[in-house]
Amino acid sequence: MEPAGLFQSSMSFFSDQELCYADILTPQEVVARIQVAVLNFLRILSSPTPAISNLPLIDRRSSNSQVNQGILMDASWIFLSHSFCTRSLMRANAAKAFVRVWKLMEMCSQILIQDKRVTQRELFYKLLCNSPAYFPTQLHVNRTVQDVVALLRCSRYSLGIMASSRGLVAGRLLVQEPEQEVVDCTACGSSGYAISGDLDLLQKLTLKTDARYVIVIEKHAIFQRLAEDHVFNHIPSILITAKGYPDIATRYFLHRISKTFPLLPIFGLVDWNPAGLAILCTFKYGSIGMGLEAYRYACNVKWLGVRGDDLQLIPQESLVPLKPRDLQIAKSLMSSEILQENYRQELTLMVERGQKAELEALYHNGFDYLEKYIVKKIIQFSYI
Amino acid sequence: MEFASLQDLYQHLISSAIRRCICSERLCRLSVLLQRSPASDPPLVCISISDTGIGSCIQEFQDLKCPVEGILAETWDGVVYVRTTNIFDTKISCYQLNLKENVSTRKPIWLPSNIKHGVKFSGTEVCLSVYESVDVLLAEMNCFFQKNIAMEVVADGQDIPGSRNDAVFLENLPASSSFTASTLDHLKLGLEDYVLKHGSSLTCDSCFPNRDDLRSGSGMVCEDKHKTTKLVVEAAVVISEISNSANNCFGARCSDTEVLCFKDFAPCSISEAFLKALTDIDWKRYGLTLECAIDQRSHALLKWGPTPLSFHIHIAVHCHHKTRFDKKLIRKAIELALDDFKNKYAGFLLSADTLKISMFAPDLAKAIAGLISYSNDMDFKKECLAILGLQPHQSEGEIVEETIKNKIISAIEVNDQRPQGIKEVAPLLFEDGRRKLQFVNDECYKGGFDPMDFS
Amino acid sequence: MEFASLQDLYQHLISSAIRRCICSERLCRLSVLLQRSPASDPPLVCISISDTGIGSCIQEFQDLKCPVEGILAETWDGVVYVRTTNIFDTKISCYQLNLKENVSTRKPIWLPSNIKHGVKFSGTEVCLSVYESVDVLLAEMNCFFQKNIAMEVVADGQDIPGSRNDAVFLENLPASSSFTASTLDHLKLGLEDYVLKHGSSLTCDSCFPNRDDLRSGSGMVCEDKHKTTKLVVEAAVVISEISNSANNCFGARCSDTEVLCFKDFAPCSISEAFLKALTDIDWKRYGLTLECAIDQRSHALLKWGPTPLSFHIHIAVHCHHKTRFDKKLIRKAIELALDDFKNKYAGFLLSADTLKISMFAPDLAKAIAGLISYSNDMDFKKECLAILGLQPHQSEGEIVEETIKNKIISAIEVNDQRPQGIKEVAPLLFEDGRRKLQFVNDECYKGGFDPMDFS
């Protein structure tokens, strides 16, 4: 794309406020956005009433999130509305953060111009050497990256920062990377097919499936168990895990599957504890902390298990008391507007019982029980 | 009013004379004559304070109290001779009062009056005789007149044979100042004079060769809440640069600030309320860090910490028509004077926040200059230079960075000059925001714990 | 010795009689006769305490002190008649003493003695007359004899016309116990009897139908450190099961423990030292958690917590030849009794640790039984059953698990029965002892965990 065209599209991006999430951009596009930022800054600085322009950052706090309740489908997702927090140089306690944003943009721009990518750790070291006063710890880098994401509204990956994904997929899915052989995810063994952290690549994947369900699994070990047992051949399905709280890439991959195959229901298999529910909700709605990258990858995940109804299948000794951290997560979830009513009831039950149960507790009924359990839940429409 | 010392007494008498001069709203003359009787031992000195002000009434002296015992009692018999006339009087009244008598029972002894012979003038002369050395009195009075900058005083020198006399205060005012100027201007000019002389009678040429090296600001507050008397507080601020360290002048090297205080045209001692007013001022707004305010009787001393200032700041406050000091008005007046100063002189008295922010300017400029110079997009570079008002060939070197830095600093300083509270919100980098929420702090998203916050 | 009440007095007299019986080391008879004078009002009752023990000396009564005032003074004139003879005496000495007289000046009044006519016997009779209801006296004495289990007492009933009398204590001893038994055995048997009757004179058939339901242990400590008197403390422990809850008997349902205390064959009140001895015992070694020990005057009450026991535990302590209670000896004696008990009855009074360990038995048994029953190696199964002493057809069901569990529990209990201190410690039997230091920690992986050692 020629520079002028890029400029044009970048300018229109900043004036078109219908988009409130981070785009996956090419390095050229990101550089163009940074250039617009520089020009605007200089113009305002050199105007007859000179000023240091404030940085409008999309507000990433929960107070700025809203729930979009689907009318036709029962899908809902959160999005960030168009309110900003503002970074200003003129506020002494925020001035450093303001300069950090520009310093990071400078660094990213250099990296992108060189057509390189760095890890966040390398970025830290580079910044530590350039400006030790501004970036004494990794945390400062991480926060500033979020600011830049919220300012330029492009994904972290687009800024030239390498992302890795913990995501794995197995089951009845054929994946083809551009100019590569087709990978059959039924034949990847119990370790599955690793989801790349390169969102650009994920965007370009060709996907094919004959599955009837997508099953999102909280735990790697459960995923392995199901993959080892070839559960996807008995229940025609695609298995996905992010090994805990999902990363952007895994969520994006799931999002792509749900867009490519809109008729496939997605089931979530998580622990019966507040963290399990939070993981489910992160797949379903996104999370505020993921910043702008979170919300566009919402998927309508149904909660298959473990739920309060299943406690009869679990021996008492496998129920563990809730810990303070669990209660903290529960409290935070409770306060979230997003949480649908029947989820809220489940959470209330956990808190009232003061207990939690892990997915593995179902093994009490034998290692092959998990498969039967999934089948039973699906055919009984026992998901919420 | 009661006096503990001779100094208090004659200072009061001089201040009253000055007030009468000011009230006459005409050019007046005030003279103080010290005349020693050569015969007496210890030496008896006659102090004569005469003015061409509006004339006095007997009540002015009737209420003065003097202790029967103490130093004053030993040096002075309590007797004052007063000669006074108002502009429309046909004669000059003369009387004698013993101020050591009880106030309520005190009776003036009327002396024969002098006929004015139709000449229209007004004035007062007060005489008293004290046992005191002329040198001591002269030194004290010198000191008094040096500090008394709340008004312009012109004193004639009289050369009477056999007496020792001295011009205690003589000043050639610059052409710009005139007797028609407001009392606030007088205060400011007076403070400037005081600063030029470092508070000493000798003008120190090595420090402040001329008035142009001084920068000053002033402010005034009135309180007029349906009260009969209008309360007015005036304040003036003068800043002088601390000159090179080779200068021997002590006052020029110490960055502490003397705050002079006047009440109804007379110097006055420092009250609790006055000190409180000084400490209550938000000095940080002016880039100053007050360490402490000390009562030095004749003035308040402000000590700046932790690093001393790189310039002198001098402050004078004048309260009119006030029976007591109003903390808030004093504070407000000084702040207005400081604000006035800031608006007149960009880059001076910048707030602590602004100073802090300014320190980021070089880094910010470097980052933005970096973004320009690393770019391989020539159009972009050209456009940037154009906006900065630079020529295309100036793209290299540190000139871009320097230009941006200067622009940033000037924008920061302009921002600081805006009066507090109505600080204008700077434009957004991308002018598209519909709802601006609020400013975020450095660690902006620290507080809220989001359970789903695990990106 | 001084007495506050009539009860104290005659209890002392009876105890002295018992002591004389015990000292004679022969089968003796002790009788208490209450005889009312029908004529008197308030009724005068003659109390006669006679024994066939070793006989007394006058000193025994000479030292007794009675208050001149108080209840005792009202009901009793202070006069005791004593008739006594030793085995080698030829006559029975008779004398009268007024115990209300001052001890130092008190003089016995000698009455005519009775000739024994060559018959060899010994014994003492003490008579006194008191104003008291026979019923009250009888009830008090009954109570006294019920608790006084430190010795076996046989009282003859006497049926004298015109007198009211009662067998205050009569017991058919089991064949096994004999008068040749030691005082320790007497204590134990006495405690058993006391338990069987729940401390009431009525034997409660519903609770403890017979002595076989009781389990008991006893222990004795002597202190003989070159002292002239040998200090002996004996203790007995009896455990009875708490029967079904339908039982109305109060004592049977409350799991608190009464600790009876005797001194030189007589019940005695509870001292501080005694309570301290009780609380000092390491009850956890016996699986008991002492909540508190309360002084109930006639006995100490031990309350168990937090969960009440599922059985009754009864304790009696007897100190001989001691002027004061020795905390350590008492504690030791009780612990010996408890140890004796544990050794006799496996599974009882297991230590808290052992109880905790025992709780793992079902889980361990379940796992081991699981390893056997899930195995598809038939030979192995058969072999295991053989080792466990089970028949091949018993391989199914819970019998294997139950058997293993019992074996585990018995292995655990065997360990608990070993006397303390020489408990076998075999946690880490290294074949070469050089490394012992490194692994002494039980939680060696946890404690000595190397944070960098992840695999």
Place this chain on the structure above:
Amino acid sequence: MEGNRGSLERIDVLRKITELTKSMIVELSNRSSKMISIDRFKSYCTNSLENCCCRFNLSEGKETLTLQRESHVRRLDVLLRVLLIIQQLLRENRHSSKRDIYYMHPSVFTDQSVVDRAINDICILLQCSRHNLNVVSVGNGLVMGWLRFSEAGRRFDCIKKPNSAHFIPVQVEEVTDIASPADYILVVEKESGEGYSDKSWFHGSRKLNFKFHFDQLKYLVSYFERPVFQRLANDRFCSRNRCIVITGRGYPDVPTRRFLRILVDVLALPAFCLVDCDPYGFDILTTYRFGSMQMAYDAKYLRIPQLQWLGAFAADSEKYNLPEQCLIPLTLQDKRRTEALLQRCYLRREVPQWRLELDSMLQRGVKFEIEALSVHNISFLSEEYLPSKIKNELTTGKF
């Protein structure tokens, strides 16, 4: 060596379980409370060289679990429960992870480390390796580069995309048909550094839990990116260098170490290890080369005695002119840890030059991460540092 390990049939393990069971009930029937005696293994000692008798396959003594101590009975309870689960796994020929086992009785096991210990104890008792019990680790390891192999009949062809990461197979023992044209194997640590996590939530808990919940730590570690590995991937290192790159992502798990061992044995390639210049990095290095204390009983199958230490060395900070900010002073804990490391007998015995390097770090009092090398130039690591070091190693003929 391989043969031994592979040939241990399930049936043999099951038979060993029955023998163990029998021995326990025999003890019980004799009213003996000694249930089990476990050999102790260790991978090193801290004795001076003369007194050291560490050997990799000899037990150091026995630990007897009795019914007399609560701690022993608890351990027995866990051990028997785990043994029962393992018996079931073996009978059904299923595989399970340590974590799966933990979740079977979470309230009894209370912590993953308890289960891990029981599994180690069982391995020692049954004289087998963890995989013989059908207990597999959730692999964290990654491999890329010039390598082709099969796992349980599935082909893995890393050569096709030499710059993308592949998971190290879970069932390492089933790996066959290993083929590679590579010149060497490069092992990189990349555990995270201080403050690496984005999540302040974890940030706070990390240090607290560090010591006792290493399982949790691992979970965290897996959370972090793998910078050096990614750096090499991003720089297309394997396209320019014929090599195999492996990372265990911090402390390597059993499959990663076993996989590396098999590669080294089968391919007979030199293996180089690149770790941070800090005590953790060094400990990771020793874990690869000598095995860990926990798995000492199995060290003979896990350690890689041929592994060479490539860097980063303390002297590199000067050699490559690292800015001062990148050099982090050793904390007191770091120093203690380093001193403890220096005591390990195998360093004196086998790699005295490593000791010198470690000691040099201690003397300098600073540590740094591999990423610090990229400060001047992002591609420095892959384009200069590694090639020159490896060339040096290969040409000086240490191999």
